[in-house]
Amino acid sequence: MIVFEGVGKRFGGRSVIDGLDLRIEDGEFFVLVGPSGSGKSTLLRMVNRLVTPDSGRILVDGDDVASVDVEQLRRGIGYAIQSVGLFPHRTVGENIATVPRLLGWSKRDIDARVDELLALLRLDDPGIADRYPRTLSGGQQQRVGVARALAARPRIVLMDEPFGALDPLTRESLQSALRTIQRDTATTILFVTHDMDEAFGLGDRVGLMLDGHLVQVGTPLELIRQPADERVREFVGGSRARLRELAIRPVRERMRNEIASGGAAVDIDASLQDALGAMLAQGRDRLRVEEKGRVVGSIALADLVERRG
Amino acid sequence: MTTDVRKAPFLPVAVLCCLGFAAVWLPFLHVAPNRLLSGVARSPHEIVLAVAWLAVAGLAWFIRSRTLAIACVSAMVVALPWLAGHDAGRLLDGAAPTSRVQTGAGFWTMWLAAGLLLLDRLRGLSLRWRAATWAAIALAVLSLAMGGAFGDIAIVREYRAQRGVFIDAFWTHVALSGTTLLLALAIGLPLGAWAWRAKRAGGVLLGVFSFLQTVPSLALFALLIGPFAWLARAWPALGALGFGGTGAAPAVFALVLYALLPVLRYTVTGLDAAPADARDAARGLGMSRWHVLARIQVPLGLPVLLSGLRIVAVQTVGLAAVASLIGAGGLGRFVFLGIGQGATDMVLLGTLAIIALAFAMDLLFQGLHALAEVRA
Numbered sequence: 001m002i003v004f005e006g007v008g009k010r011f012g013g014r015s016v017i018d019g020l021d022l023r024i025e026d027g028e029f030f031v032l033v034g035p036s037g038s039g040k041s042t043l044l045r046m047v048n049r050l051v052t053p054d055s056g057r058i059l060v061d062g063d064d065v066a067s068v069d070v071e072q073l074r075r076g077i078g079y080a081i082q083s084v085g086l087f088p089h090r091t092v093g094e095n096i097a098t099v100p101r102l103l104g105w106s107k108r109d110i111d112a113r114v115d116e117l118l119a120l121l122r123l124d125d126p127g128i129a130d131r132y133p134r135t136l137s138g139g140q141q142q143r144v145g146v147a148r149a150l151a152a153r154p155r156i157v158l159m160d161e162p163f164g165a166l167d168p169l170t171r172e173s174l175q176s177a178l179r180t181i182q183r184d185t186a187t188t189i190l191f192v193t194h195d196m197d198e199a200f201g202l203g204d205r206v207g208l209m210l211d212g213h214l215v216q217v218g219t220p221l222e223l224i225r226q227p228a229d230e231r232v233r234e235f236v237g238g239s240r241a242r243l244r245e246l247a248i249r250p251v252r253e254r255m256r257n258e259i260a261s262g263g264a265a266v267d268i269d270a271s272l273q274d275a276l277g278a279m280l281a282q283g284r285d286r287l288r289v290e291e292k293g294r295v296v297g298s299i300a301l302a303d304l305v306e307r308r309g
Numbered sequence: 310m311t312t313d314v315r316k317a318p319f320l321p322v323a324v325l326c327c328l329g330f331a332a333v334w335l336p337f338l339h340v341a342p343n344r345l346l347s348g349v350a351r352s353p354h355e356i357v358l359a360v361a362w363l364a365v366a367g368l369a370w371f372i373r374s375r376t377l378a379i380a381c382v383s384a385m386v387v388a389l390p391w392l393a394g395h396d397a398g399r400l401l402d403g404a405a406p407t408s409r410v411q412t413g414a415g416f417w418t419m420w421l422a423a424g425l426l427l428l429d430r431l432r433g434l435s436l437r438w439r440a441a442t443w444a445a446i447a448l449a450v451l452s453l454a455m456g457g458a459f460g461d462i463a464i465v466r467e468y469r470a471q472r473g474v475f476i477d478a479f480w481t482h483v484a485l486s487g488t489t490l491l492l493a494l495a496i497g498l499p500l501g502a503w504a505w506r507a508k509r510a511g512g513v514l515l516g517v518f519s520f521l522q523t524v525p526s527l528a529l530f531a532l533l534i535g536p537f538a539w540l541a542r543a544w545p546a547l548g549a550l551g552f553g554g555t556g557a558a559p560a561v562f563a564l565v566l567y568a569l570l571p572v573l574r575y576t577v578t579g580l581d582a583a584p585a586d587a588r589d590a591a592r593g594l595g596m597s598r599w600h601v602l603a604r605i606q607v608p609l610g611l612p613v614l615l616s617g618l619r620i621v622a623v624q625t626v627g628l629a630a631v632a633s634l635i636g637a638g639g640l641g642r643f644v645f646l647g648i649g650q651g652a653t654d655m656v657l658l659g660t661l662a663i664i665a666l667a668f669a670m671d672l673l674f675q676g677l678h679a680l681a682e683v684r685a
Contacts, residue, residue, distance in 0.1 A: 015364030050593055074595035099594050148594070158593075289437050 001026050002156065002190060006056035009042055016042050017212045019056070026155075027186040029179070030069075033193055034235075039212040040192045044158050047190065048074045060156065061204060074100055078149035082164040084141050087131040092118075092144050095127035099152040108129030117147040121177060127291030138169035146178065150187075159191045163198065175202060196237065200224075200248055208232055220248050246272040251299055255289045260298035265290045276297055319370070321429045329422035335415035338369065340394065343407040344463065344652050345404045352415060353396050359384065362419075365426070367433035383442060385423040387449045389416065390459060397461035409463040411654065432546050433483035436679050440672075464661070467654040475643070476546040479662060482639035485629045486670075488561050490622060501567075501576025502602075511577065518570035526628055530635045533559040560637035564628055568621050575617025579610030589666045619674035626667040630659070640666070 002024040007087055009017040012228045017039045032040040045051040046058055049070050057064045080100075086095050091113050100110045114129060121143040125131075133141055141164060149157055176244045179202060182189055193199050199206045200220040207217040216228040224241045227233035237244055248270045265288040266275045276285055285301040333355055341348030360594030365385065369378050370685075387426035428448075429438045459465045468475055504511025541547055554559045583606045592602045633641030643659025646652075 044591075048593055050589070071597050074593060076595075079590065081586065081590060081593070083586035085584070085586035085588075087431075087587050087605055088584070088589070098591075098596075102595055102600070135658035145590075148590075296409045 001057040001059075001061055001279055002188065004043070004046075004056065005059070007043070007053045008055040009039070009046070009053050011053065014162065014268045015212055016265055017053075020214055020219065022207065022214060024188060024190060025187055029182050029189045029191065029202055029204045031191045031199040032208035033199035033203075033206055036194055038202065038209040041160050043190050043209070044190055044209060046159055047156075047158055048077045048079060057211060075102055075152065075154070076154055078152075078154040078159075080145045080149040080157070080159045080162045082161040084133075084145040086144060086148075086197055090128050090134055091124070091132055092136070095133065096129075096147045098148055098152050103152055105152075106231060113151060117151060120150075120181060121147050123147070129194055131218070139174070142166060142170075142174060143177075145177075146174070150181065153185070154187070156190070158187045159189060161193055162191075164193070164195070171198075178202070184249075194293055196235070197246065197247065200244055208235060210235070217269075224293045226246075243273070244289045246276060246304065251275050251289055254303040255299045256303065257297045259295055260286050260288050261286055265295065266299065267291070268296060272304055276301075314364045317615055322366070322369045323428065325422045325426045325429070326362055328360060328367070329419050329426075330362040331413050332418035332422065332673070333362065334411035335418060337415040338396055338400065338447055339411045339413050340404070341409045341411060341463075342405065344409050344467065344654055347651065347653075348409070348411060350413060351396075351400060351636070353399070354392060356533030358392075358419065374428060379427065379442060380429045382423055382430060383446055383481060383571050386420070386427055386446055389423060390450060390462075394453070394459040394462055397459075397463075401461050407468060409654065410461060411463040424607075436675070437581050440676075443672075461653045464657050467652075467658050470593070471655075471658075475658065475662075478638060478640050478642050478659075479666075481637075482626070482629055482666065484623070485557065485560060485564065485632060485637060485667075486625045486641050488563040488617070489568055489625050491630070492561065492565045493572045493621065493625075494618075497569050498576055501573045502580065504573060505577045505580040515570070515577075518573060519567075521566055526563070526631045527634065529566070530560065530565045530632065533563055533657065534635060537562070557637035560629070560632035560635055564632065567628055568625055571617055571621045571624070571672050575614050577622075578617070579614040582606070582608050582610040607626075612678055614672055615678040615681055618677065621673060622670040622674055624666045626663060626670055632664055 002022075002087045005023040006306065007017060008015070008019045017075070020043065021049050026284065029277045032043060034040050041087055042051050045052050047060065047065065049065055050068075054176055056071050060068075060077070072138070083231055087098075098115055100113060118124065118129060123140060123143050128136075128140075133144065134143065142216075143164075146159075146162060149159070163174050166174065175198065180188075181187070191202060200223075203220060205218060206220055206223055207214050208223065209215070210231060216232050219227075221234055222304060224245050227241075233241070249270070249273075251266055251272060252268045254272060263284050263286060264278055266278055268289050268291040275287060279285060279301055287299055288295050289299055333352070335352075335555055336350030337352040337354070337358075338350075339348035340351055341653050365378075365381055368381055393416050399408050401408060427442070431442060453459065454465075466527065500514070504514050524532075534554040537552065537559040541553045544552075583601075587605060592598075592607050629637075629639050630641030632646060633639050633645060640659045640662050643655050643662075647655030647657075647659060
């Protein structure tokens with residue numbers, strides 16, 4: 001659990017963050033989204049004390065971070081950044097093992113954990129653990145960066161635009177890998193991005209930051225359906241926000257039980273956006289819905305448009 | 310190692326062969342009645358040398374094997390001093406015992422041309438091959454020297470006559486340079502680390518030392534005589550330790566001042582060698598400042614620092630020669646005394662020893678640099 005209480009920060013006379021309160025629950029995937037310069041990275045870096053707030057305090061699991069030994073605090077919190085920052089003179093395995101080594105794990109535990117993480121993040125080229133970062137692709141480097149952040153099984157992970165520099169395909173694959181790992185391990189993640197789609201796709205809750213203020217905090221649907229003000233509405237995408245909603249909602253919510261005949265099928269956990277895409281691709285207005293390969297119902301174009309709570 | 314030399318430019322070979330060929334008609338040796346008078350030019354083997362240079366050029370041009378070229382030029386580098394020694398012996402036959410045979414412009418130009426030619430042909434080969442070639446040449450020349458092949462050349466006679474003084478001066482020179490390097494590191498590394506952390510103040514510091522660097526060495530040595538003499542008078546204990554207006558103390562002080570700027574510069578550059586994002590990640594993952602320095606910045610910055618120290622070491626060996634003017638001793642003594650007496654052999658002996666020492670320092674730091682690169 002991370003709690004911000006009246007946190008403020010000024011850089012050279014300019015207020016970057018102004019009296020901010022926020023509470024992030026255990027096991028929550030919380031995304032801070034906002035344009036560059038809105039103070040979201042500064043807020044994230046306050047949690048592991050890379051930035052010291054001028055006012056207010058930050059509690060991690062009930063303890064004021066300012067009162068904890070700073071290295072101890074950081075070793076307990078995962079940290080991944082957009083530029084990755086791998087150590088160029090250390091192998092992939094050594095990079096991943098950074099924090100376990102600092103914590104004095106045994107060599108056997110470290111080796112086992114490195115293997116586990118390589119598999120988890122699909123870094124499965126043979127011998128990749130002994131290679132140097134410069135021999136890896138950008139996507140692979142970022143996978144190593146994420147693996148390094150997760151290495152010591154931290155309960156909290158801070159991620160500052162970790163996928164910002166990747167191509168869309170690599171980014172999507174890493175996003176879904178991260179989401180799965182987060183759900184399986186119930187890790188609390190504080191994630192910073194300027195990409196609305198990424199924020200809505202990943203976050204349990206999203207906090208929109210503008211000029212050092214959290215203008216709205218809520219689930220992705222709340223931000224789309226009930227924007228707090230005009231600026232939020234604009235940032236969420238105006239009338240196109242409804243398209244974003246399709247990307248968030250699963251087919252399960254809008255399907256009907258009548259079983260349609262013929263045509264292509266869509267999975268019950270796919271998004272409504274996927275369903276719409278499939279309809280457009282095939283020129284049909286109705287699809288079969290499958291759950292684990294069994295047809296359980298159907299979904300029609302009208303179901304996507306219909307307004308239900 | 311039989312790389313096709315057609316890929317390497319032929320121009321340097323052509324220029325150097327022309328230079329060597331032209332030098333055949335410069336005096337190879339001078340025969341003088343004693344060490345102070347100048348002598349008569351003698352070049353007993355003009356034809357042989359001219360043919361040898363044509364042969365080297367022809368080999369390099371027609372048979373484009375790098376191995377063969379390296380072997381030929383290496384042989385040339387060894388054969389030239391041997392020939393000089395051999396001819397000197399012949400010329401001294403029946404001459405007065407004070408007579409001296411000095412190597413002349415022809416010899417030096419050809420030897421230089423051969424050496425540069427070898428450097429050119431070795432370029433692009435691995436450090437191991439280059440070191441092996443030079444070591445083989447050094448060994449060959451050394452064994453010729455042991456066998457007395459150069460005994461009749463003036464500079465070797467000069468060495469024999471002043472052997473004790475020369476060896477003392479050599480070690481004094483090594484001690485002056487070594488002490489300077491250690492002190493410059495002891496002061497420069499922490500100061501450089503501080504300059505790196507405090508960017509603005511560090512800039513001022515570097516500016517001050519850049520200014521110091523522009524003060525001519527001789528002037529700085531002279532300027533230090535007053536303050537050091539005063540120090541020795543004010544604290545007699547210091548004077549008892551050999552502190553005074555002249556001698557080793559002010560010399561090392563001045564040499565350290567000159568060495569500090571490059572040490573500071575390369576310390577700062579070395580600390581910057583670790584990417585900022587890697588340092589940020591290291592701090593964010595819970596490394597202490599000390600950890601970041603020892604595990605990230607030092608391994609990544611060491612090659613940079615060592616390549617800088619190479620320059621500092623060579624510079625210090627050269628400047629230490631000037632230090633002999635304020636009584637610090639060292640090989641500079643031979644140079645300046647020789648100039649005073651008009652004894653060319655003595656000047657040459659000092660100069661060659663300084664060059665050899667600088668070259669050895671250069672090789673030493675190149676080796677250390679290669680080691681650090683491998684580890685980083």
